[in-house]
Amino acid sequence: MSKPAMQLIGLKKTIGKKEIIKGLDFNIHPGEVFGFLGPNGAGKTTTIRMMVGLMKITEGDVIIQGKSIKTEYKEAIKQVGAIVENPEMYPFMSGKKNLQHFARMIPGITNERIEEVIKLVGLEKAINEKAGRYSLGMRQRLGIAQALLHRPSILILDEPTNGLDPSGIREIRHYIRNLAEQENVAVIVSSHLLSEIELMCDRIGIIKNGEIIAINSVHDTTQQTDLKEVHIEVDPVQEAKQHLESILEKEVKVDQSKVIISVLREEIPQVIKSLVGQNYQVYGVQVHRSTLEDKFLELIGENTIE
Ligand SMILES: Nc1ncnc2c1ncn2[C@@H]1O[C@H](COP(=O)(O)OP(=O)(O)OP(=O)(O)O)[C@@H](O)[C@H]1O
Numbered sequence: 083m084s085k086p087a088m089q090l091i092g093l094k095k096t097i098g099k100k101e102i103i104k105g106l107d108f109n110i111h112p113g114e115v116f117g118f119l120g121p122n123g124a125g126k127t128t129t130i131r132m133m134v135g136l137m138k139i140t141e142g143d144v145i146i147q148g149k150s151i152k153t154e155y156k157e158a159i160k161q162v163g164a165i166v167e168n169p170e171m172y173p174f175m176s177g178k179k180n181l182q183h184f185a186r187m188i189p190g191i192t193n194e195r196i197e198e199v200i201k202l203v204g205l206e207k208a209i210n211e212k213a214g215r216y217s218l219g220m221r222q223r224l225g226i227a228q229a230l231l232h233r234p235s236i237l238i239l240d241e242p243t244n245g246l247d248p249s250g251i252r253e254i255r256h257y258i259r260n261l262a263e264q265e266n267v268a269v270i271v272s273s274h275l276l277s278e279i280e281l282m283c284d285r286i287g288i289i290k291n292g293e294i295i296a297i298n299s300v301h302d303t304t305q306q307t308d309l310k311e312v313h314i315e316v317d318p319v320q321e322a323k324q325h326l327e328s329i330l331e332k333e334v335k336v337d338q339s340k341v342i343i344s345v346l347r348e349e350i351p352q353v354i355k356s357l358v359g360q361n362y363q364v365y366g367v368q369v370h371r372s373t374l375e376d377k378f379l380e381l382i383g384e385n386t387i388e
Pocket residue numbers: 097100102120121122123124125126127128129274
């Protein structure tokens with residue numbers, strides 16, 4: 083596996099007596115989109131602020147391309163592009179003028195690089211319009227272009243989908259995936275809504291109360307979402323449970339007069355046939371989709387995350 087673009091090592095933050103971040107350890111790799119997911123107040127912004135040197139680290143470290151943000155700040159931060167608060171824009175200037183303005187503050191940014199970042203975020207058509215006329219999604223993309231000017235190897239976006247409509251989210255998703263794939267940039271996106279980031283991420287780390295409680299590869303978990311939760315009203319229910327456990331070779335739950343199983347869609351007819359074949363009385367079958375969202379809610383142990 084490639085050398086990590088960023089490493090979090092026992093990262094902690096204490097404010098007053100409160101331990102807000104309780105020791106985070108994980109790596110992010112070049113070309114990967116990493117989702118940092120958690121309910122409001124979980125500690126995402128605090129972690130991101132430490133990653134980019136905006137907040138002092140209480141204990142542990144953040145290593146960016148081998149350089150410590152604590153002891154080699156200048157070298158480390160060169161590798162980072164970030165939008166932590168709303169991107170600063172001059173509304174009366176065109177998108178391009180905004181980029182040129184920011185480029186002047188960074189040594190060595192050429193006009194070619196400006197054109198390149200405009201293409202990377204798909205703003206070619208609108209780049210000469212005033213930024214004040216941009217939609218929220220376009221403003222976000224201009225912010226990303228700005229963060230990419232100095233060719234960072236890691237891009238950190240705090241809640242980039244916040245407030246965007248579905249088409250805005252789709253566009254951001256498309257350009258973020260492009261960046262990771264074409265430029266080999268490692269991207270970290272934070273969010274409190276799984277549905278907004280699951281399609282753009284390779285892995286998702288779930289944070290709750292300042293701790294990582296799970297890191298899932300989205301590709302694996304998406305396969306699991308093909309599993310359906312099936313509720314079957316059947317009599318006698320306890321015997322049916324035992325029968326299903328023996329054929330499915332896994333535990334089957336019972337809820338009053340129903341058994342609840344988790345199977346692939348194509349397995350459902352077999353299961354029903356088997357029950358009927360064994361003379362169980364089947365009164366009804368309901369199929370529920372088990373989504374990653376359910377899994378997320380289960381993991382964070384709440385019914386609602388907003
Ligand atoms: N300066 C501070 N002093 C005391 N507590 C703080 C301070 N900053 C943040 N916190 C607390 O730390 C916890 C984590 O906050 P943080 O903003 O990092 O969460 P978050 O996951 O980014 O949530 P959100 O999406 O709401 O910003 C919260 O409980 C918050 O109240």
